[in-house]
Amino acid sequence: MTTIQMVDLRTQYERIKIDIDQAIQQVLDNTAFINGPDVKAFAQELSQYTGAAYVIPCGNGTDALQIAMMALDFQPGDEVIVPAFTYVATVEVIALLGLRPKFVDVLPDTYELDPAGLEKALGPKVVGIVPVHLYGQCSNMEFLVDFAQKHNLKIIEDTAQAIGAVYTFSDGRKAQAGTIGDVGTTSFFPSKNLGCYGDGGAMFTNDSELAEKLRMIANHGQKKKYYHDSIGVNSRLDTLQAAILRVKLKHLDRYSSSRNEVAARYDQAFLNHQNIKTPKRAANSTHVFHQYTIQVEGASREDLKNFLQEKGVPTMVYYPVPLHLQQAYLQYGYQQGEFPVAENLCKKVLSLPIHTEMEPEQQEFIIEAIKSFFNK
Ligand SMILES: *Cc1c(COP(=O)(O)O)cnc(C)c1O
Secondary structure: OOOOOOOOHHHHHHHOHHHHHHHHHHHHHHOOOOOOHHHHHHHHHHHHHHOOOEEEEEOOHHHHHHHHHHHOOOOOOOEEEEEOOOOOHHHHHHHHOOOEEEEEOEOOOOOOEOHHHHHHHOOOOEEEEOOEOHHHEOOOHHHHHHHHHHOOOEEEEEOOOOOOOEEEOOOOOEEEOOOOOOEEEEEOOOOOOOOOOOOOEEEEEOOHHHHHHHHHHHEOOEEEOOEEOOOOOEOOOOHHHHHHHHHHHOOHHHHHHHHHHHHHHHHHHOOOOOOEEOOOOOOOEOEOOOOEEEEEOOOOHHHHHHHHHHOOOOOEOOOOOOHHHOHHHHHHOOOOOOOHHHHHHHHHEEEEOOOOOOOHHHHHHHHHHHHHHHOO
């Protein structure tokens, strides 16, 4: 059995090596390293895949969030609603732009923004909401779209962990994660479900004017070279990365199915286990299982983690500290106890290895190791 990893990028590469190597070689031969033809082609292919009318590639998922907020004209002092339980990127760009994060607690089973908390977070300065489709399934977009319309808020969907997840509205209409709000943002960080071999990101929108603005801001605020209409940033997807992503996009559905198979085996193995809460599926979304995250009940998560580590089973805690209690964001004045669900999740969650090339033998080993911890 090969060494178990959280994500096995090497095996994944080896299985598509011929196509990847050829794609890379082609970029080298053409030496169009910036804005080469693969960038445009990839954007078109991703637009076709996701159903987003416009896909604007950029440097990474964090930039995508920042550019989205700039394009939506959020002004210093404006407030943006974000979950207290997520990756730091969202709150970081809010702070950098002089906006204020309005943290909201999450639901204890699907980890999406808690509707009750949203009502409480409203105020005259709130201009937007950033739902995060955490671990790979969509937040309750129907509710969020209604809520945003009612209160005149913009929605930026953080889709870094959920590319390809499909949301179904009550009227039967389906849409992919990231294509429902005003802007969707995603990341192609290597370990993401659609990962490149370095940094990369993209923004999705169905609004042509907004698309043009996003594109312009990502490119120094210029439409025409050396004429700058707005303050921008420099955020580009490398041609090399785009060429790699074009190859990998063809495998994304298969990758999502493999992840779901791994998830189903974990579900089955821990069904009714008294110490393990398996991930709940959101009502109206498919799951692409960026992470398979359990909650450890009635036992020490740290002891389990260490025990597994000794057996050669890596696990990760996404995330150990809620955003409102992170040192850097204490300045916003939130207190311990304000978001009890997020705080509690940070003590209980544990993400197990899940990837597209997991061997059944490896997974059996992981499952047996976890069970043996509780049977000691
Ligand atoms: C990975 C991630 C990001 C940031 O993406 P980068 O490409 O690393 O900048 C943002 N939000 C979430 C939820 C993520 O998981």
